[in-house]
Amino acid sequence: MASSRALRFVCLVGCIMFMIASTTEAAIQCNQVINTLSPCMYYVLGTGVLTQQCCNAIVGLNNSVSTTPDRQDLCRCLKNTASQFSYSSRNVALAAGLPGKCGVNLPYKIDPSTDCNIVK
Numbered sequence: 180m181a182s183s184r185a186l187r188f189v190c191l192v193g194c195i196m197f198m199i200a201s202t203t204e205a206a207i208q209c210n211q212v213i214n215t216l217s218p219c220m221y222y223v224l225g226t227g228v229l230t231q232q233c234c235n236a237i238v239g240l241n242n243s244v245s246t247t248p249d250r251q252d253l254c255r256c257l258k259n260t261a262s263q264f265s266y267s268s269r270n271v272a273l274a275a276g277l278p279g280k281c282g283v284n285l286p287y288k289i290d291p292s293t294d295c296n297i298v299k
Contacts, residue, residue, distance in 0.1 A: 209256035
């Protein structure tokens, strides 16, 4: 049960992170994204508090995508992962609030239905 909850978390937080724009070099792999966001799991599930490790993960992920193709690939990775699980509007709202709570400004709306092709 906790495993399926953990996977739902990854999907939700992923819906946030696909929107992030920033300035660094290397593209990241999908499994790295999921592992990076694991400290945010319990917060997004509504069973834990927001931790510094979670914010560090979000800031680090933000800093790891530098080009439009990188951000679009990140979006697709997270949406593909999210599509495998069910989640509630509460989970989406908690995930959507993470960047702001961690001091990361996003120029896009965080929403599971976002078209990754329009992410810049």
